[in-house]
Amino acid sequence: MIVTIDGPSGTGKSTVSKAVASMAGLPHLDTGAFYRAATLAALSEAIDLADANAVGAVVSGISLDQNRGLMFLDGDDVSVEIREERVTDAVSQVSSHAEVRRILVSRQRGWVAEHEGRAVVEGRDIGSVVFPDATLKIYLDARPEVRAMRRASQVGDDPDQVIEDLARRDHLDSTREASPLTVPDGAVIVDTSDLTFDEVVEKIVSLISAKS
Ligand code: DC
Numbered sequence: 001m002i003v004t005i006d007g008p009s010g011t012g013k014s015t016v017s018k019a020v021a022s023m024a025g026l027p028h029l030d031t032g033a034f035y036r037a038a039t040l041a042a043l044s045e046a047i048d049l050a051d052a053n054a055v056g057a058v059v060s061g062i063s064l065d066q067n068r069g070l071m072f073l074d075g076d077d078v079s080v081e082i083r084e085e086r087v088t089d090a091v092s093q094v095s096s097h098a099e100v101r102r103i104l105v106s107r108q109r110g111w112v113a114e115h116e117g118r119a120v121v122e123g124r125d126i127g128s129v130v131f132p133d134a135t136l137k138i139y140l141d142a143r144p145e146v147r148a149m150r151r152a153s154q155v156g157d158d159p160d161q162v163i164e165d166l167a168r169r170d171h172l173d174s175t176r177e178a179s180p181l182t183v184p185d186g187a188v189i190v191d192t193s194d195l196t197f198d199e200v201v202e203k204i205v206s207l208i209s210a211k212s
Pocket of ligand 1: 009031032033035036091092095122123124125126169173
């Protein structure tokens with residue numbers, strides 16, 4: 001049982017994925033945290049983040065794990081650092097390198113295999129690239145202004161600035177050559193704009209029950 005949950009930020013993907021995993025009794029993997037930890041590792045080396053070979057070399061040498069919602073880089077808990085602004089600002093660039101994606105896709109598949117092939121996996125390319133044969137694929141979406149308001153209330157920022165940042169990251173994520181953000185084949189699209197959190201979670205959990 002592999003459930004993939006893709007979609008842009010500000011759709012409630014993270015909180016929804018965690019709640020769905022817990023209700024369905026499945027392990028949860030946040031692949032964005034893998035890209036963020038890889039970015040943190042690259043930032044700690046004196047390399048140019050535009051240099052795909054240099055970034056790939058750093059990422060191939062790190063160890064990544066996720067356990068009960070915490071992210072570990074080379075054995076250290078980096079759950080707080082990976083949410084820092086310097087990481088958020090650089091992660092789209094690091095995740096645009098094909099070699100970085102190749103390494104991290106393989107680590108994500110390995111993580112799920114270690115969890116007996118059962119998981120709710122969230123990200124941007126999970127149903128399209130990482131697990132194209134998943135049991136159930138969900139694509140979460142929401143209107144841009146709704147996403148910006150949710151994001152602003154999360155980080156306490158000016159909504160106009162947040163709209164601008166989201167638009168910039170959406171553009172980078174959906175136009176990059178390597179695995180751009182797309183609606184995977186066969187995915188159920190759930191627009192969360194006018195649904196409550198509980199309604200979204202219930203809808204996905206009932207889709208999972210229908211597959212079990
Ligand atoms: O979901 P997030 O904001 O933590 O993701 C961080 C970045 O990683 C975001 O710019 C998109 C990228 N990402 C990706 O390219 N592929 C994934 N499977 C997950 C995240």
